[in-house]
Amino acid sequence: MRSASRALLRLAGKIHSRVESLQPTCSDLLLPDADWSRCRAAGRRLEKAERRGWRLAAVRLRRELRQAMEQLRLEMHRIEDRLTASERPPRIASLREILDDLRFLPDSFDEVRWDLRQEMLSVTTEPIVLEGFPLGRFTISLDWTRIGFTRPYHVLAREPNPAASDEAVTHPHVLNGKLCEGRGAVSLRAALESGRLVDFFTIVDRILHTYHRGSPHSPLSEWGGVCCPGCGDRLSEDDLTPCERCESVLCLGCLSGCPACRGLFCASCLEPCAECRVRTCRSCLSSGAGCGSADGSECFDGVEPCEGGRAQNRDSEADTHALLPV
Amino acid sequence: MQILFINNDGGGFADQIKIPDGTTVSDLFAQRMPGRNASHYLIRVNRQPVASDAVLQPGDRVSFTPTRIEGA
Structure with a gap:
C-alpha cells in the first residue's frame, strides 16, 4: 500500500515538473485561411454541379460545403477562446492538487492505469452510446512528457464498432485514435497546461459523449452503412452509384460498364450482344450502336466484331474513304 | 472568502475568486454563468458532485464542465 502511494507521488511529481516547465504561449492563433479556402472551393464545386444539373453531386457537395463552414465556425471559436485565454497566464496546480486528482480519477472512471516507464496515464470511459449506436468503451491515454504539444494523448476504442465507410473512424470525432477536439480544444489545453488531470479527462469524456452533427468524420446516419441490394454488403452511401437506366442504387462491384457508351448499369439492364456475347446496355444495342464497335475497328476487348459491328465498320470505312481528297 | 473557480467552458479558466460567506453552488452558477442552464453542466466541489443548495466553504x-462539448 505504502509503495503504491509512493508510486502515485512519483507520478504526480513527474507531471508537476512537466507542467511547471511550460511557458505560456499563444502560438496557434493563426487565422483559419485553410478552412476558408476549403469553403470557397466547396462553394465553387457546388455552383458548377448545380449549373450542369448534376443533382447527386450537388447533394454531396452541399453537405461538403456545410461541413467546411462548420469547421470554419469551430476554428473561429477556438481562436477567439485561445485569444481570451492568452490574456491570462494559467494557474499551475500544486503537487498536492495533482496528487488529489490522481487519487480521485478511479472514482470517475472505470479503469485507471499508469506506467512510469512508458510515461503514460490512462483512463477508460464507460460504454458510449450515441443516438442508439453502441461505440463501446474508450481508453484515453496521456503521455505527460508531451503536455504542451498538440494533442499529447490518444483515444483507443476498446470494443471498436467503426464506421462502415472507414475502419479508422471509431467514433464520429475520432480518426486513427486522434480526437477532433472542436469546441473543447482550448479548455482541454488549459486543463493540461495547468495540471488539472480530472478536468482534462472529464472534458475528453464529455466530447466522446457528444455527437456534433455539423462535422463528424462519418455521420451516425451512415454509421452502419447502407446495404447494397445487389450483394448485401454494407457500405458508405458515397460508395453506392445508381444504374444509369433503372436507377437502382448499387455498389461498384454490382455494376458493370457498357463498353459502347461507358455508362454504369446493373446486371438486368445489360444484355449480351447477339454475336459477340459482350454485355451491352439495351440503349446501345437497340440504337444500332450494337456491341459498341462504334469506332469501326473491333469488338470490345479484342473480341472479333459481331455482324452489327462489321456492318458499322464497313460504313465507317466507306465514310472515311469518301472524305479522302481525290 | 476565497475559492478556486474553474470554468471548463470556452477558455477553461481557473481563478482564485472572492465570494460572500453563505454563497451556494447555485448562487455561484447564476453569477458566473448567466443565462446558462445548470442541468447542462457537471458541477463539482472538491471533485465531487454536489447539491445545488450546498454552501461553499x-x-x-x-x-x-459542460455535459456536451462538440468535437469537430
Missing part, C-alpha cells in the same frame, strides 16, 4: 475547488 473557504478554499473549495468548484468546477463547471
Whole structure:
C-alpha cells in the first residue's frame, strides 16, 4: 500500500515538473485561411454541379460545403477562446492538487492505469452510446512528457464498432485514435497546461459523449452503412452509384460498364450482344450502336466484331474513304 | 472568502475568486454563468458532485464542465 502511494507521488511529481516547465504561449492563433479556402472551393464545386444539373453531386457537395463552414465556425471559436485565454497566464496546480486528482480519477472512471516507464496515464470511459449506436468503451491515454504539444494523448476504442465507410473512424470525432477536439480544444489545453488531470479527462469524456452533427468524420446516419441490394454488403452511401437506366442504387462491384457508351448499369439492364456475347446496355444495342464497335475497328476487348459491328465498320470505312481528297 | 473557480467552458479558466460567506453552488452558477442552464453542466466541489443548495466553504475547488462539448 505504502509503495503504491509512493508510486502515485512519483507520478504526480513527474507531471508537476512537466507542467511547471511550460511557458505560456499563444502560438496557434493563426487565422483559419485553410478552412476558408476549403469553403470557397466547396462553394465553387457546388455552383458548377448545380449549373450542369448534376443533382447527386450537388447533394454531396452541399453537405461538403456545410461541413467546411462548420469547421470554419469551430476554428473561429477556438481562436477567439485561445485569444481570451492568452490574456491570462494559467494557474499551475500544486503537487498536492495533482496528487488529489490522481487519487480521485478511479472514482470517475472505470479503469485507471499508469506506467512510469512508458510515461503514460490512462483512463477508460464507460460504454458510449450515441443516438442508439453502441461505440463501446474508450481508453484515453496521456503521455505527460508531451503536455504542451498538440494533442499529447490518444483515444483507443476498446470494443471498436467503426464506421462502415472507414475502419479508422471509431467514433464520429475520432480518426486513427486522434480526437477532433472542436469546441473543447482550448479548455482541454488549459486543463493540461495547468495540471488539472480530472478536468482534462472529464472534458475528453464529455466530447466522446457528444455527437456534433455539423462535422463528424462519418455521420451516425451512415454509421452502419447502407446495404447494397445487389450483394448485401454494407457500405458508405458515397460508395453506392445508381444504374444509369433503372436507377437502382448499387455498389461498384454490382455494376458493370457498357463498353459502347461507358455508362454504369446493373446486371438486368445489360444484355449480351447477339454475336459477340459482350454485355451491352439495351440503349446501345437497340440504337444500332450494337456491341459498341462504334469506332469501326473491333469488338470490345479484342473480341472479333459481331455482324452489327462489321456492318458499322464497313460504313465507317466507306465514310472515311469518301472524305479522302481525290 | 476565497475559492478556486474553474470554468471548463470556452477558455477553461481557473481563478482564485472572492465570494460572500453563505454563497451556494447555485448562487455561484447564476453569477458566473448567466443565462446558462445548470442541468447542462457537471458541477463539482472538491471533485465531487454536489447539491445545488450546498454552501461553499473557504478554499473549495468548484468546477463547471459542460455535459456536451462538440468535437469537430
